[in-house]
Amino acid sequence: MKSILIVVDPGMAVLIIASIILLLAILTASLVLLRALKTALKLTTPDLQLEKKEVKKEKIQKTNQQTFWQKVLGLRPMEEEEELLIDHTYDGIQELDNPTPVWFNALFYSTIVFAIGYLLFYHVFGWGMNQEQEYLAEMQAAEKQRLEFLATSGTNIDENSVELDLSPEMIISGQEIYLQNCGMCHGNQGEGMIGPNLTDEYWLHGGDIKDIFRVVKYGVPDKGMVPWESSLTPIQIAQVSNFIASIGGTNPPNPKEPQGDKHEELAAENAVAAEIEL
Ligand code: HEC
Numbered sequence: 001m002k003s004i005l006i007v008v009d010p011g012m013a014v015l016i017i018a019s020i021i022l023l024l025a026i027l028t029a030s031l032v033l034l035r036a037l038k039t040a041l042k043l044t045t046p047d048l049q050l051e052k053k054e055v056k057k058e059k060i061q062k063t064n065q066q067t068f069w070q071k072v073l074g075l076r077p078m079e080e081e082e083e084l085l086i087d088h089t090y091d092g093i094q095e096l097d098n099p100t101p102v103w104f105n106a107l108f109y110s111t112i113v114f115a116i117g118y119l120l121f122y123h124v125f126g127w128g129m130n131q132e133q134e135y136l137a138e139m140q141a142a143e144k145q146r147l148e149f150l151a152t153s154g155t156n157i158d159e160n161s162v163e164l165d166l167s168p169e170m171i172i173s174g175q176e177i178y179l180q181n182c183g184m185c186h187g188n189q190g191e192g193m194i195g196p197n198l199t200d201e202y203w204l205h206g207g208d209i210k211d212i213f214r215v216v217k218y219g220v221p222d223k224g225m226v227p228w229e230s231s232l233t234p235i236q237i238a239q240v241s242n243f244i245a246s247i248g249g250t251n252p253p254n255p256k257e258p259q260g261d262k263h264e265e266l267a268a269e270n271a272v273a274a275e276i277e278l
Contacts, residue, residue: 016119074099074100074103157213157237163209165242166245170238170239171246174244174246177236178244181228181232185224190250191255193256197256199251200258204220204261207263216244217237
């Protein structure tokens with residue numbers, strides 16, 4: 001199988017890296033700016049800062065009193081509800097300004113980390129296969145399977161690969177095809193009518209199984225022998241060709257006079273095959 005090329009457009013990769021760097025730069029710049037503003041605020045409003053510090057201290061004390069689970073779930077004790085209440089009311093319904101729970105924040109930030117990892121893994125470095133590459137890989141695997149299947153199922157038999165096979169299944173299916181399609185021209189026993197006698201040792205186009213297969217497949221259109229390529233499958237052509245090979249030398253009644261050259265090989269091959277079967 002061809003190995004799958006992981007193609008990452010170099011222009012695209014540069015663009016992605018550039019945008020990541022730009023975003024990081026903007027983030028750093030805004031953090032620096034925030035710090036500067038905070039310092040400026042501290043210097044200009046010292047009283048406010050003191051007050052804030054106290055509030056913070058109180059808060060820290062309170063959070064230290066919280067249990068681990070209260071922290072994780074972002075729960076505040078009931079007594080604090082008064083402080084958390086937001087001062088607006090809709091039809092008598094009030095709202096608490098609860099902090100975002102830790103578990104939620106953890107989940108949220110982990111999705112960002114995951115997204116960056118994903119982007120780098122699949123789109124920048126191309127370590128994994130993206131949808132399209134996965135599709136192509138699957139198609140290649142399926143094509144390989146298809147070829148393997150065809151190689152074993154025999155549907156790709158042709159005039160070069162066909163072998164003499166006189167097993168009963170082959171001959172029986174071949175005879176069925178023969179009686180349906182060929183008997184009207186070659187005689188039901190192969191004795192010959194419009195078409196030549198197929199049981200004698202004389203052949204116009206060769207008496208080897210490969211020759212028979214070729215004539216059946218491509219026909220001899222000028223001489224009235226139909227090409228069967230489009231109406232029979234390769235395996236069917238192999239079956240009927242083997243049936244013809246099997247009736248060589250059967251001497252049916254009313255034989256048509258010999259045509260073509262003598263070919264003794266088939267009769268000999270038949271004899272050998274018959275011996276093997278015995
Ligand atoms: C319409 C009549 C017709 C039909 C149907 C027909 N054939 Fe033929 N066939 C012929 C003729 C005519 C020839 C002789 C061609 C030539 O003179 O070259 C021939 C030649 C052949 C040959 C070559 C014989 C040789 O001496 O080399 C084979 C094999 C053969 N046919 C097999 C078949 C098979 C198998 C079928 C059925 C699937 C079939 N034929 C159906 C008319 C037919």
